[in-house]
Amino acid sequence: MIDPFDDAYFMKRALVEAEAAYELGEIPVGAVVVVNNTIIARAHNLTERLIDVTAHAEMQAITAAANYLGGKYLHKCTLYVTLEPCQMCAGALYWSQIDRVVYGAADEQRGCKTMGTKLHPKTTIEGGVLAEEAKQLLKRFFVEKRNLN
Amino acid sequence: MIDPFDDAYFMKRALVEAEAAYELGEIPVGAVVVVNNTIIARAHNLTERLIDVTAHAEMQAITAAANYLGGKYLHKCTLYVTLEPCQMCAGALYWSQIDRVVYGAADEQRGCKTMGTKLHPKTTIEGGVLAEEAKQLLKRFFVEKRNLN
Numbered sequence: 001m002i003d004p005f006d007d008a009y010f011m012k013r014a015l016v017e018a019e020a021a022y023e024l025g026e027i028p029v030g031a032v033v034v035v036n037n038t039i040i041a042r043a044h045n046l047t048e049r050l051i052d053v054t055a056h057a058e059m060q061a062i063t064a065a066a067n068y069l070g071g072k073y074l075h076k077c078t079l080y081v082t083l084e085p086c087q088m089c090a091g092a093l094y095w096s097q098i099d100r101v102v103y104g105a106a107d108e109q110r111g112c113k114t115m116g117t118k119l120h121p122k123t124t125i126e127g128g129v130l131a132e133e134a135k136q137l138l139k140r141f142f143v144e145k146r147n148l149n
Numbered sequence: 150m151i152d153p154f155d156d157a158y159f160m161k162r163a164l165v166e167a168e169a170a171y172e173l174g175e176i177p178v179g180a181v182v183v184v185n186n187t188i189i190a191r192a193h194n195l196t197e198r199l200i201d202v203t204a205h206a207e208m209q210a211i212t213a214a215a216n217y218l219g220g221k222y223l224h225k226c227t228l229y230v231t232l233e234p235c236q237m238c239a240g241a242l243y244w245s246q247i248d249r250v251v252y253g254a255a256d257e258q259r260g261c262k263t264m265g266t267k268l269h270p271k272t273t274i275e276g277g278v279l280a281e282e283a284k285q286l287l288k289r290f291f292v293e294k295r296n297l298n
Contacts, residue, residue, distance in 0.1 A: 047221060048221075051215050051216065051219065051220065051221050052211075052212050052215050052216070052221060053211065053215065053221050053222075053241060053244035053245050054203075054208055054211055054212055054241050054244075059203055062201075062202065062203055063201050063203055066200050066201050066202065067200065067201070070200065071200065072196060072197075072200050072201060072202050073202075086240055086244075087236060087237075087239065087240030087243060087266055087267065088236075088237050088238075088240030088241045088243070088244065089237075089240070090236065090240070091235055091236030091237030091238070091239070091240050091266070092202060092203050092237045094235075094236060094237070095202035095203075095235075095237065096202050115266070115267055116265050117236055117240070117264070117266065118236065118264055
């Protein structure tokens, strides 16, 4: 039986968020938080617009999900994010005790795996879901940015 | 000549913030951001009140300082924080490219040194300024919390 709510389904929603960031001239990264097959938070990178290095998609999604749940721990939740989380976002996910993190493209320079950031023992993490789509969007952004300057 | 604006001076201001957190029943950690001997941001931990694991003192101080400066990089700034930053906060400080981080008490369990979080190459970090005061306040908080439960 086909599961309509598989990882690709939710990662596509995160990609829609990444595209919204792209349209705003932000580094295109998007995220959604899911519990029981329901999206309870969605966000995209807004570091330029908010003039705030902490405004990564994941950070906003964590805050919004906790607000929705009325509790600060994201037990039974999954975060889908189009790019591997950085140290800051992985550190926030650590505190959230989230069940599961699924990312798209790897960030070999500044991703939490390369940087060795620890997640909570309760948390599982996996990457590579619609990685090519996420990577192509990022590539398009940086190529255009380079041509503009 | 005595410098009235030494590290202890600003750490005392961070401790005032930590005490404000304590009064609210929050884990007592406070922070200030300083540029040219002027405090441009002050914040204390609000994770319980805001129901948000990302609401550490440092995170709010980084956001407030960038808002004050009108730019997201905290060049020439020093962050004073009463407790060694965690992975999340050190990760945010990494992105901010802040000049200097000064902390009070060490956090041997979840501090950025133990966790191996990387700061920006431009950033220097040192600890131990009014460490005993910060530690005693934290100790008092956890002893009282234990007795209440």
